[in-house]
Amino acid sequence: MDAFEYNGNPSRVVFGAGKIQSLPAELDRLGVTNPLVLSTPEQTHHAQSVADILQHKIAGTFSKAAMHTPTHVTDEALAYARAQGADSIVSIGGGSTIGLGKAISVRTGLPHLCIPTTYAGSEMTPILGETADGRKTTRTDPKILPATVIYDVELTMSLPVGMSATSGMNAIAHAVEALYARNANPITTLMALEGIKVLATALPDIVHDPHALAARSQAQYGAWLCATCLGMVGMALHHKLCHTLGGSFNLPHAETHTVVLPHALAYNAPHIPDVVRKLAEVLPGSEGDAARGLNVLLAKLGVKRGLKEFGMREDDIDKAADIAVSNPYWNPRSLDRDLLREVIRRAWAGEDAR
C-alpha cells in the first residue's frame, strides 16, 4: 500500500429525522446556554423553530446571512452577538448561513453548532470564504471547524428541486476532486466513492419525487461524506475554476459547480486513469467513461448546462482562461491556457463534456 497521511477533523455529527429536537442536549454538551441563532431572510421560519425548541432561551436571532459572507454583515452580527451576551452560535441553513456562523465563531472563539439544510457541505470544513469590497478571500484554520453538526432530513424537504440538484452536484464535486487530490488517502477515497454513489441515485429520485424522505436522507448522508472529504484534502482545477468564474463573473455557486464538473473531470481524465475507472463504477451510465457518467446524471437532473444561461458573456471566456492560469496551483494535469479556454467555452455553451 502507498504511504499516506490522514488528518481527521474533530467535530460531532448527529444524524437522523427529527434530530433537531436534540438541540437542547447538544448545547448542554457544549456547556453553553445563550446561543445566537442565524439564518437568511428566506429561512426565518427555520430560525423560529430553533427558538421554539430552545423555549426562547436564546441571545437572539440574526436573519441577514447572505451569499459569499460579506464582512459588513458579519460586523453587524458580531455587534449584536456581543450586545446580547451570546455564548455560542447556532446556524440553520445552507453554506451562506453557516459561513456567517464560522465568521463569528473564528473572530470570537464562540462554539458553533450547525444545522445544514442544503447539500453544500460547509459544516464539515475548516474553510471560510469572505467578501470585502467586492473581493472574496478564502482561508483555512482548524478554529473555523464547527463543533457540532445536526443533520435532520426533515429540514431539507423544503429545498426546491432545482436547488437540491445543484447543491447535490456541488457535494459530488467535492468528492470527485478528493479522489485525485495530492493528499488523497484511502479513507477519503472510501468516503468520496460512497458519497458519489449514494448521491448519483438519490438526486434523480428527489427530482422525480421531492417528497421522498428516504432519497432525501440518502442525499444528506452522501453530502456529509463528500463534505468531509472537502474538509480533509486539497481541491484542484474544478474548485479553482468555479471560484474564478463565480468571483469574476458573479455566477451562482452551486449552479456553476454543476455546469463545470464534467468538463473539469474530462480535462484531468487522461492523467488519472485509476480515478476515472473507480468513478465510472459508481456513476450509472458511465460505460467506463466517468465524464460521460456525469453528463448522464446531469441530463437526468434536468439542470441548466451552460454558464451563458447565468449571464456569463462569450467575451468573458478569454478573460476567464487568463485568470484560470494566472495563479498556478497543483492539479493532476498541468494547466494549459488554450486547452482550459476550450473547457470554459464548452461549459459556457452548455455542451456535453468529452
Ligand code: NAD
Ligand atoms: P445558500 O446557503 O446561499 O442558500 C441558498 C438559498 O436557499 C438561501 O436563500 C437559503 O435560505 C435557501 N435555503 C437553504 N436551505 C433551504 C431549505 N431547506 N428550504 C428552502 N430554502 C432553503 O446556498 P448553499 O449552496 O448552501 O451555499 C453556498 C455558499 O456556501 C457559497 O457562498 C459557498 O462559497 C459556500 N460554501 C462554503 C463551503 C466551505 O467549506 N467553506 C463549502 C460549500 C459551500
